[in-house]
Amino acid sequence: MDNVPVWGSRGWEPLPALRGDVEADVCVVGLGGSGLSAVRELLALGRSVVGVDAGGVAGGAAGRNGGLLLAGLAHFHHDARVRLGAERAVALYRVTMAGMEAELVAAGASARRVGSLRIAADAAEEADCEEQYAVMRADGLPVERYEGSEGTGLLFPDDAVFDPLERCRRLARQALASGARLFERSQVVELGGGRVRTVAGSVACDSIVVAVDGRLAKLLPELAGEVKDVRLQMLATAPTSEVSLPMPVYRRYGYEYFQQLPDGRLALGGFRDRGGDAEWTDVAEPSARVQDLLEEYLREGLGVRAPITHRWAATVGYTDTYLPVAREARAGVWAIGGYSGTGNVVGAVLGRAAAHRAVGLPSAEWDLFAS
Numbered sequence: 305m306d307n308v309p310v311w312g313s314r315g316w317e318p319l320p321a322l323r324g325d326v327e328a329d330v331c332v333v334g335l336g337g338s339g340l341s342a343v344r345e346l347l348a349l350g351r352s353v354v355g356v357d358a359g360g361v362a363g364g365a366a367g368r369n370g371g372l373l374l375a376g377l378a379h380f381h382h383d384a385r386v387r388l389g390a391e392r393a394v395a396l397y398r399v400t401m402a403g404m405e406a407e408l409v410a411a412g413a414s415a416r417r418v419g420s421l422r423i424a425a426d427a428a429e430e431a432d433c434e435e436q437y438a439v440m441r442a443d444g445l446p447v448e449r450y451e452g453s454e455g456t457g458l459l460f461p462d463d464a465v466f467d468p469l470e471r472c473r474r475l476a477r478q479a480l481a482s483g484a485r486l487f488e489r490s491q492v493v494e495l496g497g498g499r500v501r502t503v504a505g506s507v508a509c510d511s512i513v514v515a516v517d518g519r520l521a522k523l524l525p526e527l528a529g530e531v532k533d534v535r536l537q538m539l540a541t542a543p544t545s546e547v548s549l550p551m552p553v554y555r556r557y558g559y560e561y562f563q564q565l566p567d568g569r570l571a572l573g574g575f576r577d578r579g580g581d582a583e584w585t586d587v588a589e590p591s592a593r594v595q596d597l598l599e600e601y602l603r604e605g606l607g608v609r610a611p612i613t614h615r616w617a618a619t620v621g622y623t624d625t626y627l628p629v630a631r632e633a634r635a636g637v638w639a640i641g642g643y644s645g646t647g648n649v650v651g652a653v654l655g656r657a658a659a660h661r662a663v664g665l666p667s668a669e670w671d672l673f674a675s
């Protein structure tokens with residue numbers, strides 16, 4: 305199959321590549337959900353913006369993910385609390401809850417607030433769910449115990465799903481209508497010192513936001529020790545009534561994740577860990593090993609026989625700090641990324657925060673994330 309995601313039902317008119325020299329207050333590198341959130345915020349702040357992407361709008365993970373809008377960081381709240389301290393972990397969780405509200409508005413009709421499930425794969429994980437439940441309740445965060453046809457675990461009532469590609473295209477259309485100049489097929493080869501150079505042009509600007517999740521260190525090698533590339537893979541089926549899943553499921557500590565779309569199609573991802581070292585790569589192509597594991601789980605674990613219509617992969621950045629990257633990597637270069645597989649909400653929060661920092665405004669969200 306063609307490495308094409310199940311998302312994005314409406315067409316997309318390709319944008320031009322950047323040719324020649326242009327100027328803007330801020331240049332945003334990377335037109336996924338995070339970069340487009342930065343663009344939107346910069347426009348709202350009255351700044352002129354040029355956005356560039358090596359591929360197309362949401363051609364990376366932002367348009368090729370599981371479509372789960374989850375509050376919190378990549379690590380579960382009780383684990384984040386141990387690592388980051390109670391006060392910071394709770395504040396971060398609350399910032400993502402507020403970010404979720406913003407995302408539901410920004411994403412438009414494809415977003416559905418249906419809640420999400422964390423389902424335990426075994427008794428040890430059930431105990432871990434119980435621990436998460438106790439800590440979240442003590443911290444006043446929204447969670448319920450869950451028992452249902454999907455299994456046993458936790459229900460997060462405020463979480464949501466969306467079509468990630470549709471959301472980004474919507475953000476891009478709005479940004480273009482508001483005066484942003486966005487360019488596709490414009491790979492950045494050099495940046496810093498108030499200039500972004502692409503293969504065929506350049507942007508002179510006061511500051512730069514780099515919003516790249518996977519391959520961040522290719523662009524900013526100084527971040528190589530902080531963020532590593534990993535491949536995540538998914539498949540999708542034809543519409544099926546073999547299962548009925550009103551809520552998306554996060555299973556086996558989040559290694560597997562799936563949601564059923566309104567028309568009955570099932571989008572399933574996971575098994576990154578079972579793919580071994582081969583998955584620590586920036587090659588965004590599906591591999592036979594992980595796809596076989598996904599198919600086996602689809603057939604044996606979920607009991608779904610519907611034909612598989614899509615198989616795809618994308619690259620994301622992982623850190624081992626429990627936090628994403630949020631830093632001024634070079635003078636005037638505000639870098640965000642490394643969401644460790646959960647960047648739909650956090651990336652948008654940081655995109656907006658980076659926009660503020662890039663124009664010299666304070667951002668409490670930035671300060672909370674910046675390590």
Ligand SMILES: Cc1cc2nc3c(=O)[nH]c(=O)nc-3n(C[C@H](O)[C@H](O)[C@H](O)COP(=O)(O)OP(=O)(O)OC[C@H]3O[C@@H](n4cnc5c(N)ncnc54)[C@H](O)[C@@H]3O)c2cc1C
Nearest residue numbers: 334336337338358364365366369370371372492517647648
């Ligand atoms: C299969 C899969 C499932 C996932 N599921 C979920 C989920 O359900 N929920 C969730 O919250 N997160 C999920 N994630 C993670 C999430 O998709 C990402 O963290 C998030 O989309 C990152 O968005 P972004 O805009 O920061 O970065 P990206 O989507 O990586 O966008 C960065 C853009 O920068 C561009 N770029 C890179 N280098 C250059 C360069 N040199 N010059 C110009 N442009 C460049 C790329 O072309 C790309 O379009 C999943 C990821 C994958 C791969």
